[in-house]
Amino acid sequence: xxxxxxxxxxxxxxxxxxxxxxxxxxxxxxxxxxxxxxxxxxxxxxxxxxxxxxxxxxxxxxxxxxxxxxxxxxxxxxxxxxxxxxxxxxxxxxxxxxxxxxxxxxxxxxxxxxxxxxxxxxxxxxxxxxxxxxxxxxxxxxxxxxxxxxxxxxxxxxxxxxxxxxxxxxxxxxxxxxxxxxxxxxxxxxxxxxxxxxxxxxxxxxxxxxxxxxxxxxxxxxxxxxxxxxxxxxxxxxxxxxxxxxxxxxxxxxxxxxxxxxxxxxxxxxxxxxxxxxxxxxxxxxxxxxxxxxxxxxxxxxxxxxxxxxxxxxxxxxxxxxxxxxxxxxxxxxxxxxxxxxxxxxxxxxxxxxxxxxxxxxxxxxxxxxxxxxxxxxxxxx
Numbered sequence: 001x002x003x004x005x006x007x008x009x010x011x012x013x014x015x016x017x018x019x020x021x022x023x024x025x026x027x028x029x030x031x032x033x034x035x036x037x038x039x040x041x042x043x044x045x046x047x048x049x050x051x052x053x054x055x056x057x058x059x060x061x062x063x064x065x066x067x068x069x070x071x072x073x074x075x076x077x078x079x080x081x082x083x084x085x086x087x088x089x090x091x092x093x094x095x096x097x098x099x100x101x102x103x104x105x106x107x108x109x110x111x112x113x114x115x116x117x118x119x120x121x122x123x124x125x126x127x128x129x130x131x132x133x134x135x136x137x138x139x140x141x142x143x144x145x146x147x148x149x150x151x152x153x154x155x156x157x158x159x160x161x162x163x164x165x166x167x168x169x170x171x172x173x174x175x176x177x178x179x180x181x182x183x184x185x186x187x188x189x190x191x192x193x194x195x196x197x198x199x200x201x202x203x204x205x206x207x208x209x210x211x212x213x214x215x216x217x218x219x220x221x222x223x224x225x226x227x228x229x230x231x232x233x234x235x236x237x238x239x240x241x242x243x244x245x246x247x248x249x250x251x252x253x254x255x256x257x258x259x260x261x262x263x264x265x266x267x268x269x270x271x272x273x274x275x276x277x278x279x280x281x282x283x284x285x286x287x288x289x290x291x292x293x294x295x296x297x298x299x300x301x302x303x304x305x306x307x308x309x310x311x312x313x314x315x316x317x318x319x320x321x322x323x324x325x326x327x328x329x330x331x332x333x334x335x336x337x338x339x340x341x342x343x344x345x346x347x348x349x350x351x352x353x354x355x356x357x358x359x360x361x362x363x364x365x366x367x368x369x370x371x372x373x374x375x376x377x378x379x380x381x382x
Contacts, residue, residue: 008037009155015148016195019141024115027137028054028108030144037151046147048086053140055106057084061096065103078369090369091139100124101132107140149191153291172298174357175305175380180219186212190294194287202290206273209297213266214238216301221245239267242304259303266300269293324361324379325354337374342367355381 011033018030035050037043051057060080064073074097081088095101102110110133117123117130124130176183186208193205217238224233228244231237243263250256273289322331324346332343345364349355358376361367 004040005155008040009152011037011040012148012152012155013195013197016145016152016192019145019148020192024111025108027111027141027144028106030148031107031140034144034147034151045085045087048084049088049143049147052086052088053107053144055104055109057086058104058106061104065097065099069097075368089139089143090373092143093369095132095136095139098132099127100129101136102128107137110136110140145188145192149188149195152195153191172302172305176216176301179305180215183212183215186215187294187298194290194294199287202287205290206270206293209293210270210274212297213242213270213301216304217241217245220304221248239263239270242300246304262300262303266293266296269296322379324358324375324381325350327379332379335375335378337371338379357381 015030015033015037018026018033031050031053035047035054038047038050061077064076064080067073077097078093081093096104102113105113113128114130114133114137117125117128117133122130173184173187176187190205190208190212193201193208196202221233221241221244223235223237223241227233228240229247231240231244233241233244243260246256246259246263250259270293273293322335324332329340329343329347332338332346333340338346342364346355346361349364355361358372358379358381360381361372361375362369
């Protein structure tokens with residue numbers, strides 16, 4: 001008899017395979033598999049997300065939508081979602097705020113609307129618009145893929161407690177979104193490849209990791225023609241460039257030596273596996289090796305972004321962003337969405353403990369979803 005652990009990993013893999021299909025009905029089928037995982041693991045927030053996508057809350061939200069959508073209605077809907085503790089992304093919420101995108105109908109109904117409009121080769125039927133419907137399906141599909149990938153990773157990385165790994169991912173993702181947004185998408189690609197039974201796909205996961213590391217290196221330590229402390233730091237020497245960034249920005253001590261050692265080890269391990277792939281022997285790249293390199297990439301990037309605080313702030317400054325955990329009241333007040341009064345509140349709260357993400361500003365009265373989005377364009381929490 002299969003263990004619950006194994007069953008969850010199997011269902012997550014099936015869900016990911018469904019999400020890769022272009023057939024109508026595959027998205028709702030993937031969500032039903034995720035729903036079963038949520039029931040098996042008693043994951044209530046995930047279960048509520050599934051129920052939302054499958055139309056369980058349709059009547060409650062459609063009543064609000066029927067009265068017309070304005071700022072007040074949007075706030076009511078957001079508050080309702082928060083009260084129900086449904087873990088929806090901003091994009092998932094916004095694509096649901098118009099009838100044109102299907103409103104709060106079940107994703108199964110929205111898929112059927114898409115099929116009808118697509119077959120009729122019509123952009124709209126007077127109520128539903130193909131572009132809006134596609135946006136709703138896309139935001140739901142992206143969220144489903146993230147949930148399924150997380151579940152698969154959790155039960156594949158059996159030795160790692162789920163909450164600890166999720167905390168690492170959330171923190172690294174937040175930092176990467178500000179330094180190198182493309183890297184987050186590439187990580188998602190790597191996780192999808194890990195979910196495949198094909199050793200060739202596992203090899204492609206390694207390729208995704210190399211691209212992630214190079215993209216991050218390009219952002220924080222661009223290629224140079226001159227050597228840095230005896231190391232080449234050209235276009236393809238991205239491991240050396242990460243090492244140089246740490247050497248330049250982390251204060252001397254054990255943290256610096258450890259972080260640089262992590263980078264060197266990651267480079268050596270990746271090169272070893274890359275040599276196998278280059279020879280065309282995909283079968284020699286075992287699943288555990290692929291998982292290990294994706295995990296280690298996350299951990300190493302986490303070290304780099306956490307330890308190299310000074311360099312990270314300079315990189316963000318060059319990109320026009322400030323750190324809400326260290327910015328002065330004048331700097332905070334210059335950020336769109338932050339008034340002087342709000343800047344004062346931020347400083348009062350951070351004295352008790354740093355903000356872990358911009359989203360945490362929502363604990364301050366009057367800071368809603370739109371304000372968070374404005375602030376995120378020019379600020380980050382380091």
